[in-house]
Each structure stands twice: as C-alpha cells, then as structure tokens.
Amino acid sequence: MRRAQLETNLFGVLRVCRAVLPIMRQQGGGTIVNISSVAGALGIPFQGLYSASKFAVEGLSEALWAEARPFGIRVAVIGPGDFPTAITARRRLSAQAQHSAVYRERCARALAIMAADERRGPAPVRVARLLERIIVSPAPRLRYTVGPLPEHAAVLLKRLLPGALVARLLMRYYRID
Numbered sequence: 001m002r003r004a005q006l007e008t009n010l011f012g013v014l015r016v017c018r019a020v021l022p023i024m025r026q027q028g029g030g031t032i033v034n035i036s037s038v039a040g041a042l043g044i045p046f047q048g049l050y051s052a053s054k055f056a057v058e059g060l061s062e063a064l065w066a067e068a069r070p071f072g073i074r075v076a077v078i079g080p081g082d083f084p085t086a087i088t089a090r091r092r093l094s095a096q097a098q099h100s101a102v103y104r105e106r107c108a109r110a111l112a113i114m115a116a117d118e119r120r121g122p123a124p125v126r127v128a129r130l131l132e133r134i135i136v137s138p139a140p141r142l143r144y145t146v147g148p149l150p151e152h153a154a155v156l157l158k159r160l161l162p163g164a165l166v167a168r169l170l171m172r173y174y175r176i177d
Contacts, residue, residue: 081147
C-alpha cells in the first residue's frame with residue numbers, strides 16, 4: 001500500500017511529464033498541470049505518506065516550472081482540498097493505524113473528521129473549472145489551491161506562521177492533541 005501510493009501519486013506524475021515533455025518541446029510549448037493536494041502543503045496527521053507524495057509533486061512541479069520555461073512550457077500545480085469523491089470510501093489504513101492501541105483511537109478520530117469534511121466539500125466540478133482556466137491562460141501561476149475556505153486559510157497560515165504552531169493547530173482541528 002505504501003509503495004503503491006508513491007507509485008501513483010508521484011512516479012505516475014513523473015512518467016506522464018517525461019512522456020509529454022519531448023512533444024511539447026518539439027511543438028514549442030504547452031501546459032502541464034499536476035494535481036497535488038492541500039496535503040501537499042500541510043502534513044496531515046495519519047496521512048503521512050499521502051502528504052509526502054503530494055509534497056513531492058509540489059517540489060517536482062516547482063523544479064519543472066523552471067526547467068521547462070525556456071521551451072515555452074508552462075507548469076502549474078493544483079492543490080485541491082476536501083471534495084466528495086471516492087477517496088473517502090477507498091481509503092486504506094496501515095496495520096498500525098488499525099490494530100495498534102498506540103494509534104487506533106487518535107487515528108479513528110482524525111479520519112472521521114477527514115471523512116466528514118470530504119463528504120461536506122463542494123462539488124469536484126470546481127477543480128475541473130480551475131483546470132480549464134489554467135489551460136487557457138497564457139501565463140498561469142505555479143500554484144493554485146481550490147476547496148473550502150478554511151483549507152485556503154490553512155495553506156496561507158503555513159506560509160505566515162511558525163511550522164510548529166501550524167502543526168499544533170492541525171492536531172487540535174483533528175482532535176488528536
């Protein structure tokens with residue numbers, strides 16, 4: 001499960017970028033839009049590997065933005081927040097999270113909040129509309145966040161506040177402090 005998450009979220013993105021870059025260079029430009037997550041800006045408790053894979057997509061996209069720019073290739077990354085998708089029902093837990101008394105209770109509380117936030121999220125069509133705006137833009141920004149306002153605020157606070165404070169706020173939000 002752990003390797004599969006990195007394989008999909010990071011190495012899958014890398015393989016697609018590697019496949020399209022030669023074509024885009026040959027045609028003199030194009031736009032690559034990678035999908036990250038709010039979890040690519042904030043380390044979400046009990047979602048460490050998911051966050052790690054999305055942090056990696058952020059870094060990969062940032063580097064690619066600089067590398068591909070001279071060829072007329074634009075790179076953007078979308079960080080969606082919570083939306084009602086199949087991810088909620090398909091979430092798999094590690095054996096530690098399910099069976100270890102050390103983590104089980106705290107993990108269950110945090111995941112219940114995550115699942116509720118995902119179910120209450122706005123329609124995923126907002127991500128599709130943002131993707132369309134990025135693709136048609138002659139000069140898209142590098143990063144976009146889309147989702148509920150509190151998640152936008154959390155990403156902004158991460159840039160403004162000390163990291164330990166943001167981590168404590170996340171712990172409080174997920175009721176694991």
